[in-house]
Amino acid sequence: MKSITVLGAGMIGSAIAGDLSRDYNVSVADFDADKLQNISGRYKVEIIAADLLNVDNLNNVIAGADIVVGAMPGFMGFSILRSVINAGKNIVDISFFNENPFLLDQLAKEKNVTAVVDCGVAPGLSNMAVGYHYHLMKVYEFICLVGGLPLIRSMPFQYKAPFSPVDVIEEYTRPARIVENGNIIIKPALSESELIEIDNVGTLEAFNSDGLRTLTETLNIPYMKEKTLRYPGHAAQMQLLKECGFFSRDEIEVKGIKISPMEVTARLLFPLWKYNKGEKDFTYMRMDVKGKAKDKVVHHRYSLFDVCDQSSEISSMARTTAYTCCAVVNLVLNNDFNQIGICPPEYVGGEEKCFKKVLNYLEERNVKVEHEVLSGKESRQEK
């Protein structure tokens, strides 16, 4: 039986470990012994408490692995990815890091490593969908709307963080790259908030976030954007905190003490953003891919609406992110996907067989992705 090491025992890492443990020998490594204990009580996995930023520790932890899964908070993601590649191990990574992954492409090729990055739901599944159609038609527009939200709304935030809250704030502060008329345009995160009506969900607001990431480099599509979905009002709240400086990491002096406002904000906000036990979340994603095939305009729409799995206490965000990641882990282990180097998910989706297998893998776990072809009249009306 093949062996997998999952780095990170957080909300998503634990769901990945649980899913993969059905078919593989899985070990999970994290600095946090409590999180590890919690996982080992739920799944048949080996647990390893270790500081993974220490390269020797990391090398020990992954030594026996056939493949590694990276599920660390964004700020540690890039450094750990580099170490894993350096160790010559294949990796599927979901961390939302700031650095450009292609900086490691040459290293990965030298080490003959397959490193799939950004491999969650969005970025992740969204990239696969557009990557899939990119090879079948001349795509001129890609729009992705995505959000993970609590089913029950409570003031003031009507929001809970379904993954590392530090990475949520990253989404609210990192400038968003949009593609307009073939040019990369930088817009502020949280900008261009608009209301969107979604069947069975109601009105949500959508604002710019930096979700395109590698797509701006890998696919030549003149119009692309990703927007994050929240209940209406959230963007203004976050904008307020951001404009006041509460998200700033620059230290300020308060009564002679130097402190970063973000540290104080994290201390106050993150407990309020934590899902309570049994509190239900959902994930909604809509991907619109428009293009021309045989001189006809075709509009493909993928819609994902997923509610948490009450029985196994896995959140919807964990389900959709983890199972997408696990599907790709299987593709790499089974040699279905074997490109060498840094591989963003659009490379995976670009291989028809791989995209179909990912969708099947999700469907087996009851994560349903609806596909519609909207063309002709409907499509023109929408424009």
Next chain:
Amino acid sequence: MKSITVLGAGMIGSAIAGDLSRDYNVSVADFDADKLQNISGRYKVEIIAADLLNVDNLNNVIAGADIVVGAMPGFMGFSILRSVINAGKNIVDISFFNENPFLLDQLAKEKNVTAVVDCGVAPGLSNMAVGYHYHLMKVYEFICLVGGLPLIRSMPFQYKAPFSPVDVIEEYTRPARIVENGNIIIKPALSESELIEIDNVGTLEAFNSDGLRTLTETLNIPYMKEKTLRYPGHAAQMQLLKECGFFSRDEIEVKGIKISPMEVTARLLFPLWKYNKGEKDFTYMRMDVKGKAKDKVVHHRYSLFDVCDQSSEISSMARTTAYTCCAVVNLVLNNDFNQIGICPPEYVGGEEKCFKKVLNYLEERNVKVEHEVLSGKESRQEK
């Protein structure tokens, strides 16, 4: 010529000093030498740099005064008021302190001192209006709406602080006392936000704040409330910061450092709330006093709409607050008002001659208070 000492050289204190310096020998004391320099450049006043929380300093500063004006931030107000009374000096005070001023009533009577407290625009002028009518009819309802706002609205706050920003936050955190059916009800500050249409101003929002203060004890009126006015949306913003704990003075530990979130918030927010040079403000106050006189329902409405004095660079909040205070300083100096003990402004307004002189004093300075009698049909429609 009589001598007056003004304690506090802030936005309001300086306007008080300037106004009184036309007719009296005025000295101004403050800890902040820069503020004092600024005042001495504008008005013919003596300046004294001193830490007024030190009782010996304070006694020296007020030794030669015929009357003292207290214009300190709320958190220092009560302690300084006590010291001035202890020194046997009459005082007119505008500080928005938390303590019950009647705790000093016995001391003031022993010292034969007239101490008029809360003597600004609201509390202040508002108390005078209701105090005036209280002796002329059976008042059953008093509602005061009041706010000081920038004429030009800029996001995110659409707000600037026209007096000590620490005291603005006090208004947003101190529980509000309301009188309903003769009972004092405590409601959270910022609660019961409602939209109000005001002629020539537009739509503002009104929310509960603790503005009744002494009125809850001194007047037997079954329904009384004060609400603060802001541009719509402000209450929700403040509520957000409050609920997250950004206004809390309880220390939290951040990376081993103990810090009060309020200190961090003050550091970030207060620079954003500072009026720029030349930035115009206005004050709006509406006081509705309803009662029965000779078995007829009578509804008196006082409306004050005042815009800053561009020529002399005095803000509207400073004009309305300072000139009300100065009017009462004149009443006390001229023996028009000579009640001994702690005297809230409703005692001043309760003397017809005093109320009229205050309105005249304001009118001479172009602060116009419009008085309407709405009765019969209009009044009933409104209910």
